[in-house]
Amino acid sequence: MKALVLAGGLGTRLRPLTHTFAKQLVPVANRPVLFYGLEAIASAGVREVGLVVGAGAREIRAAVGDGSAFGLRVAYLPQETPLGLAHAVLIAREWLGDDDFVMYLGDNFIQDGIDQMVDDFRAGEADAQVLLARVPDPTAFGVAEVGADGRVTALEEKPERPRSDLALVGAYVFTPAVHDAVRAIRPSARGELEITDALGLLVGTGRVVRATRLTGYWKDTGSAVGMLEVNRTVLDTSRARTEGEVDDSSELVGQVVVERGARVLNSRIVGPAVIGARSVISDSHIGPYASIAEGCQVRHSEIEDSIVLTGARLEGVRRVESSLIGREVMVTSARRRPVAHQLILGDHSQVHV
Known part of the structure; x- marks a missing residue:
């Protein structure tokens, strides 16, 4: 066969x-x-x-x-x-x-x-x-x-x-x-x-x-x-495993996987969640059902129930959920006043703000 x-x-x-x-x-x-x-x-x-x-x-x-x-x-x-x-x-x-x-x-x-x-x-x-x-x-x-x-x-x-x-x-x-x-x-x-x-x-x-x-x-x-x-x-069936670095000011709760080469610094991760190899999570909150692929950076941000693909960066983002974030994407906060949304989007994108 x-x-x-x-x-x-x-x-x-x-x-x-x-x-x-x-x-x-x-x-x-x-x-x-x-x-x-x-x-x-x-x-x-x-x-x-x-x-x-x-x-x-x-x-x-x-x-x-x-x-x-x-x-x-x-x-x-x-x-x-x-x-x-x-x-x-x-x-x-x-x-x-x-x-x-x-x-x-x-x-x-x-x-x-x-x-x-x-x-x-x-x-x-x-x-x-x-x-x-x-x-x-x-x-x-x-x-x-x-x-x-x-x-x-x-x-x-x-x-x-x-x-x-x-x-x-x-x-x-x-x-x-x-x-x-x-x-x-x-x-x-x-x-x-x-x-x-x-x-x-x-x-x-x-x-x-x-x-x-x-x-x-x-x-x-x-x-x-x-x-x-x-x-x-799939994350519901995962088992907690830490192969990367988690510093003393960070907290892992529940089924959290930190793959080899990943670093978790001054952050809280609530599982089930997975942090990919060589990714850096700093000063952030990662909530349940987040899959962060390899080589990503999440700084001063909050994300849960989302899939983040290889090489993506989130910086200064208050809360992201129920999202798919593609490879090498950069998501940052708008620091100017008055507050406005600045978007660069491809064909067929869907944005909820």
Whole structure:
């Protein structure tokens, strides 16, 4: 069995961060979200991974390498334009050959992994296995109807009137039967080849598609809200660890990670929180659910429930929360009177002042 991991999307919901940064590499708890998916694949016993990459290919290659750090062998499959999940299967046809394969969306976080879905597939005789979760608003997802025997009987992409609350989570297992299906479907109204349509064709032609129910936590991290929610979830499972320097006038409360080379000076950090390598926190308050990446500086500032990327600086900022702060960003206080906001913002920015 192989795995096909999709990391070619444009990340439009995370702009402007993703104008210059692959969305699958945005970190949660200081680790790229893509890494959690690769670890889930390795845990399920799959070793060969085809990573579908687009505009962020260079950075993804640099981060993942040959996959050996995850116990995997990674091949890179270029996708010039993301034209749907089923399109990724089309371009990977030669690499996949006639093997069964897992398909995993690289910006999804599945806390309990995919072991159960893969085990269910291996134990049965299905042509495809899908992972389903109950959601409060099925209109935003691909939706499946499932019989009492666990067999999928119908599927629909983002239905206006859902007949089920079971949404397709971003992980699937397929036999080579899916290749005929993806070649037979046509682009949807949004111009994409939908994997939901390919699954529906399998069901409609008598192929067996079975479901595994997900009971644990799952989130699509394609938006800022989703990314911050996953960051909180991962930090909740962290354990306190201090490998950097914490001076006597500082206080660490709860699950705080201070990575090697980081310095905490005259500051208070309330966990769960993580301070990345070579970062300096001085005269500041870091609140719960803050992930400060490597090489950052936080001085005379307050921040919580936020993700701060590599090399960012916060100085003299009274309070920052529920924020995503990109690489090498500088956030400082306005010292002039009368008080005013001075902003330099990229396309598609969102600011709350």
